[in-house]
Amino acid sequence: MSTPSLSGWVRGVFGHHYEVVDDQACIWNCVRRGKQHDVACADRVRFTPTSVTQGVIEEIEPRTTLFWRADGKREKFLAANVNQVLIVSAGEPTPYPDLISRCLVAAEANRVDVCLLLNKTDLGPATAAWRTTLSYFESLGYPLLEISALATVDQLRPTVAGRHTLLVGQSGMGKSTLLNALIPEAQATTQHISLALDSGRHTTTAIRAYPLPEGGWLIDSPGVQSFGLTYLDPADLVAFFPEFSPLQGHCRFPDCHHRQEPGCALRDYVAGYPMRSLRLATLLTLQQENAPRHSMPSQQRRRQPRTHPPEDDGSPD
16 A cells, blocks of 8 residues: 655755655655755655655645756755745955845846845944945845844844745855844754754755744755856846846847947946946846857746756855
């Protein structure tokens, strides 16, 4: 007699292992059948029990969203079914506007709400300088919050309450400190996972969801230094830059590449404005990075990510 499958959702991803909570709130340690590694944190799945606490994931239910990155060789799923992305940054260590832009493009492409969070506001001059940069993104319509995770974290609670929020940002920006301030038991849970796996390697790339006291979930992800978006069609990218999207079709030449062509509406728009120029540079770089994959149908590229091996390029804050 075959074992009936169960439904549940993925609360944590640790290399090839997945922590799944079934519909009766029981916890299972699962793997994916075969060599597939296409499960994301917060996925709804069906799995078959293989023992009293273990199982095999057989099927991933349709997702509402998938926040992920890809550089053409490797892909990293961060979270599925989220309705908000919180991009965490600070004046130290050196933040990168290009990374912020790439995260915003991923959010725009997924139609996920996004909020910028300026952390470590107690850094003084470093905070002031980075705030100036973030104010440009705020002028585009992206909400900006300013906190110190060690002192004013409660100001963030209304923003995340009742929502499924993914924390994303560079290493060292204070995501883990922020998580532990909002959910003190998260630190104990993380330590327990590390001991259970008997390896620190898995925890460096662990992605896990934590329940918020106010309702909703906060999903912690490893720090990132790069954010590839090669699954997006180059022709679609301009639409994900709010300041450039209205300028489409206003260049002198219909096939303008926005590089050296005369009469380029985008280049005229950014002339003399450093942040606009940086944003245009990000757009052009993304178009160049994605160009080799242009032969793939755009719907397939955006909605059918490849099976991917786990990667170990993140580190906890």
